[in-house]
Amino acid sequence: MRIKICDYNGAEGEIDVYRTNQWEELRGVLEQMPLHLKASDQAGIRGNPIFDPVGTNHHIKEALSSLGWRANIPIPNQFSFLGTDVDFGKAGVLCEVQFSNYPFLLNNLLRSELFYKTELPLSGEPTGIVVIITKAHMFPASNSTLYYEQAKNQLDELARYNVFDIPIRLVGLFEPKGEPITVMFTTYSDPRYSRTVEARHERQCILQSGKTSAGRSRIDFVGG
């Protein structure tokens, strides 16, 4: 996929000086990943292709784990009110993949800020930066799920008033429109809740500039 980034609290310098290798690994994984799609189970658009968070998470986890990243890092008891685990970490870099409902962004930010200030070595070293991965608004997706442009608006407001100190790199996952792209389409055994894969195939599709009613790109498959 193609990525956009937006940096806060000196994230660019932190990466350039201290975390170049970790960022290059993350960037490579994301840029080599195909767009993952599944069929919607939502009334009105049932069967239409939408962004597949389970498939995307699975791909990122496999790829980062093979590069020595920790996955599902347990959160210490004193901070259990902020969740059970952090998605990924390596040598001072924490990474949260957030395709869920938009309020989770604040939860991710707040706990990252605490891990930063407490210097907990969750990634093997004290946290120096958090990378938050989101999908672009362009993709049809489940209702109320976070997207990059929305996350950027929230972070812009929070940064304007210096609520957080931790360096943050926000990453958005995009695809080009109007040209064939290779995607990974997964069918799950229960269309709504299951993580059990029934079938997973590479397909070709085109993201159309003509928008859906929700302002997303329409996804047309190429060659049946």
Place this chain on the structure above:
Amino acid sequence: MRIKICDYNGAEGEIDVYRTNQWEELRGVLEQMPLHLKASDQAGIRGNPIFDPVGTNHHIKEALSSLGWRANIPIPNQFSFLGTDVDFGKAGVLCEVQFSNYPFLLNNLLRSELFYKTELPLSGEPTGIVVIITKAHMFPASNSTLYYEQAKNQLDELARYNVFDIPIRLVGLFEPKGEPITVMFTTYSDPRYSRTVEARHERQCILQSGKTSAGRSRIDFVGG
């Protein structure tokens, strides 16, 4: 009800010097309020009396409004990702009543911090302090709803690492155990979701020290 308080970021000084009248009004409302109960609709304890957030909110709103507090103060568009309105405000004091699921506490804190730093005059003046009202753990209540002791633990951790700057007074609503207390018992037209009151009566009950399986006090009505 009886109240406990815990102060963060200089809240005590802020109240003593600048916000004494507003605090005395709040304290009076809470101390004169009876415990509000309703029948549970939860499997296993259906019909048992539990804490009634709707009735409590309604009582506080009526009482504060009559003292000139603003209620349901709209949140400006730029911060709409943090919700639609703040519960109450008067002359530099914001007040959030939080009986809902525990993650809402972080949302309340974060938006209060932003209103503090932006000096938005939501209460008629720039915000100087936020008062957060919670119920004690002792009361049987809906699953996963926030209680004072839990809120205190979270605030203790956040304060330890100076995540927030805004002065915060956390208030817990308690009742004495083992002696008759007057409560307000409300029956709603739909036991789970309705806010439509079918009946509201004063009753006498005793909070028993003998605990329920969830570690709450058992509530016994006195005199049928």
